Amino acid sequence: MIGFALLLVVLSAVTFYRVLVGPTVADRIAAADAIGIMVALMMALLAVHYEFYLFLDVVLVYAVLLFADVMVFSKYFERGELHW
């Protein structure tokens, strides 16, 4: 389990290259979204490895916040300001 978590750490570190040098804003947001999902998966794997299943609640809240985050970012970059 810890091996798969380390693999996901390496993968998200490689994906951060697209966040840094992405030619457009949308590239950066999509790459950050992928990094966030990988971090959520990493937390689920660590919950299994340490047998500390409270991490799964953290994963659920993290997924909700990631969704709200990406939606707010996309609405902001679509119209230039936030219309609710």
Place this chain on the structure above:
Amino acid sequence: MVNLYLLQHIVAYGLISLGSFFCLTAVVGILRFPDVFTRFHAGTKCTTAGAVLLLTGVAVYCWTWPVTAKLVLIILFMLMTNPISTHSIARAAYRQGIAAPVVTVDQYKEDLEQTRELSHQAPKVQDRQGS
């Protein structure tokens, strides 16, 4: 008699390995594709499949009721929200004018023009009805 413990671990490690492989393909697609929308395509599909497979593997690995229920909730939530968020980003990118350099068929543009024509026609019909 099948060794259930061994079978459970084989299935769980297989699913987790498959999910990690899908995450690897997502990263390769995000890094290597030439265009914004192809990067969206690679990123969202492979990340959704990888998340679902890996969390299913975790749910098989620790097969107790509270953990599996929470993991099913997380899987359903990721299946719902991940395509929605990527669709929203892609729509924002299209409306900001970040179009693909090589587009042969742009159906979204045709749909937008069609709805614009319909919305221009609609007040005329109302005027005819009024007059």
